[in-house]
Amino acid sequence: MTNSEIVEQTIAFVKETLQGAEGGHDWxxxxxxxxxxxxxxxxxxxxxxxxxxxxxxxxxxxxxxNDGDETIGPKLAQHxxxxxxxxxxxxxxxxxxxxxxxFKNSLEKGNKFSSLExxxxxxxxxxxxxxxxxxxxxxxxxxxxxxELYNPDIAPNLKMTKEEYKKSKAPTLNHFYEKLLLLKxxxxxxxxxxxxxxxxxxxxxxxxxxxxxWDPLQLNTGFTA
Numbered sequence: 500m501t502n503s504e505i506v507e508q509t510i511a512f513v514k515e516t517l518q519g520a521e522g523g524h525d526w527x528x529x530x531x532x533x534x535x536x537x538x539x540x541x542x543x544x545x546x547x548x549x550x551x552x553x554x555x556x557x558x559x560x561x562x563x564x565n566d567g568d569e570t571i572g573p574k575l576a577q578h579x580x581x582x583x584x585x586x587x588x589x590x591x592x593x594x595x596x597x598x599x600x601x602f603k604n605s606l607e608k609g610n611k612f613s614s615l616e617x618x619x620x621x622x623x624x625x626x627x628x629x630x631x632x633x634x635x636x637x638x639x640x641x642x643x644x645x646x647e648l649y650n651p652d653i654a655p656n657l658k659m660t661k662e663e664y665k666k667s668k669a670p671t672l673n674h675f676y677e678k679l680l681l682l683k684x685x686x687x688x689x690x691x692x693x694x695x696x697x698x699x700x701x702x703x704x705x706x707x708x709x710x711x712x713w714d715p716l717q718l719n720t721g722f723t724a
Contacts (some may be wrong), residue, residue: 500584500656502548509555512579516559521643523636524561525689528627531682532557535623539690551607553620570683596620602628602664602678619711622691625682630698633679636706638690650712673680 500508515528536554540547556579566595573594580590595612600621628636641648647670655676656663669677683699686692711717 502551502647503723505548505583505585506551506555509579511560513555516575522639523643524558525638529558529634531627531632532623533692535626537619539619539622540688542690543615543688544618545619546589549592549596549616550619552585552589552593552614553600554591554623555622556580557597557600557620559597569598589638593614598623601652618687619691622686622688622695624724625686626691626698627692629682629695630632631700633698634702637674637679638672641674644668646671649709672706672709675702690719 513529514526517524517529533551533554536550540550556572556576558572559579560575575625575691576597577590578724580593587663590612595614596617599612602625627633627679638648646668647653653670653673656667656669657677659667659677664677667673667677673706678697679702683692683695685702686695
């Protein structure tokens with residue numbers, strides 16, 4: 500099976516598996532991350548098959564939709580790729596990407612897996628959490644979890660541990676300060692950083708507009724970005 504055929508089979512598998520998924524983590528999210536990955540990979544010396552499969556399978560079973568179990572996604576991806584006949588080194592690398600890509604895992608201390616392929620896919624995934632799409636995804640997930648849009652009395656927690664992050668039920672706007680606005684400075688590649696800067700500014704402009712509409716008398720100016 501050629502690399503192109505492997506990617507096409509994986510696309511079909513992901514589309515089928517994610518039917519009915521929450522709108523911010525559905526096939527279209529995967530598709531955007533996949534395209535961002537290919538864009539960034541043009542400027543990096545990476546294994547294109549590894550980054551393609553890593554992007555396509557990175558959210559095949561997101562832990563937050565599986566009672567916090569972070570092992571389901573890697574296992575599902577490994578079984579699929581093994582059945583497809585992908586070589587072991589490629590599978591192992593893809594699994595490491597899935598296990599290490601998430602923002603919440605960056606909150607843990609200690610030695611972690613690192614590769615240029617992981618960095619490329621991670622940048623691509625983080626880009627989809629920024630800008631207009633990032634805003635839409637944040638509020639879509641907040642609605643899915645029945646969270647408040649904003650509560651001036653609940654300040655963002657900027658020093659969360661991984662477990663605190665996973666259990667947070669804070670208003671959606673807090674998520675901007677606890678994650679989204681931090682991503683620009685966490686990008687790994689030059690291309691990712693450049694793309695992130697514009698999307699970051701868009702979110703800052705959005706927040707300014709949000710606070711103006713929330714409190715037209717400007718008695719409350721919101722959190723400091």
